[in-house]
Amino acid sequence: MVKERTDDIAVERIDEPGIVSETAGNLFTVALACPSCGGTLCFAEGSTKVVCAHCGASYMVVGKKGELRYWIPDRLTKPKATRLVGDFIEKIRDGRAVHFIDTRLVYVPFFRVKATGGGWYIGKGVGIDYLWREYGNQQSVVIPREVTKNIVEGFFRSISFFVPAVDISELGLIGLWAKSAALELLPMDLDKISDGEVCTPLKATRAASREAWATLVASAKPAGLPLDYFEAEKVSEEISLIYYPVWIVRLLLDGLPRRVVLDGVGGDILNARVGKRRRVAAVPGIITLGVIAFLATTLPVLLVLPAVAALYYIVFNGWDWFWSTLVSFFISPWRGEEEIIG
């Protein structure tokens, strides 16, 4: 029944586990065999060299097909990650009860696009022209003046562009990839990742490539120069996926859910939104009461003004709005009291 409604995409019985494999019939496997002895070669995706375990021949892995995948090993342990977060919470918990829910290691995928491009542009720019003027008494002076010039420039540049392959807005990992540029990357081998959850990349590889190219082109264009012509060509592009380890610690602080994200390499706290205890801002209320009391005991007729104002708001905005505003004015928490990192 479902098949009839889905046209060309075969989704019949796809909700039944085990049936999905039938839809993937166009997938096939290719054996990685040693060109010399025919023995099985075992190496992880992203490796650049491989030695045959059977005949000892060394090979270099070439080709750009697919995206290379790397991972950065986690350098913390679960107890250490929990302890680091515990120490952080201890500083700000302010007597509140802390209950740890769980501590998980997650490998977050980032695209790294190494793009190289070149091109040229023609534009009109304002330049400085120098005028040399000599006087009869053997003195001379240089006079600078602004002139409009035709500018023709070429460029050739490479960038390493990092973009998260999943939605990391909740985890607050912006800027994390800059660290990975300085770290050793290991070819991805799921067998070696015994602990932790490896997130599946959701973003399309083509989208990462397009964003990288747009960034390269934008960086090549001169700022503030009106261009008559611009041309850029892609010279090379290498896309790889880097899995970065982060620890996610979930806890309850006075019964409220809080999550702390920890760098799995350096142990820094990358993201935490832990509210401090609220303090009551009573000063505005006290000042208001003081002014009203002063008016009431000095010149009671002036009380008509706040009374009229209150009446106006009650009539036009309603009692609920008035009461809510009054309460929030008298008893409101100090702002900026949240401990936010990331």
Place this chain on the structure above:
Amino acid sequence: MIVRCSQCGAKINRKDENRFFSCPYCASALVLEGGRSFACFIMQHERNDLWARALFHERLKQAGVAPDRGKVTVEFTYIPFWVVRRPDGSIAAHPAAETHHRDLSSIKVPPGRLIFYEQDSRPDAPVIALSVPLNLAFDAEKKEDLGHVDLVYLPVYFMESANAGGQCALTVVGDSSRPYWGVMPAPKRYVSARPLAFFGAVAALFVVSGLLIDGVYLRAAAIGAGGLVCAILSHLILGRQRQ
């Protein structure tokens, strides 16, 4: 997903999309090649009602509703979504099943591990069956504009409470800490006894001072000094409110 080993012909059950693997029977190193129209995944998730209830409790608190966690009902289920990875980099998810729950059309897929949905990966929790085909889910868009499409079963918590002055509901996807959807009664401002007593006493103090002290300047100075003392006292008396 079952693929066939090119060396020994054995059927190999693949759990995820990793291209490099070895045959469990003949130990040959293999690479997965070829394309596919789409695959069916399920997001790995460990159910945690404590976290979901805490999110609900927090949202109630933000709405000014007195929480009563004992009466919160938590429904946990896996719902299929058509997940589209568009070439422009955006990711859209649309429910692939009709449910009695509220709007799920603009759900965000949280980070997580997607594994092929097969017999051995079937979760213990209830799974809603696929009932909305792709062309109906993305009615306005042409298929060629959609990009890469997958069917993903996402873990969703539905929480409800009807005890706190109106219907309260919250929907949370997986481990997310941001509720996807929620309905709360209109916030009601209430003043607890301590601030009410404090401000009442301050008002009385000011009025009594104003009535007893003659002279405008002296009265103003007395009320100002009283205000300063009250501001300091407010930190001690009102102190820290529980978050």
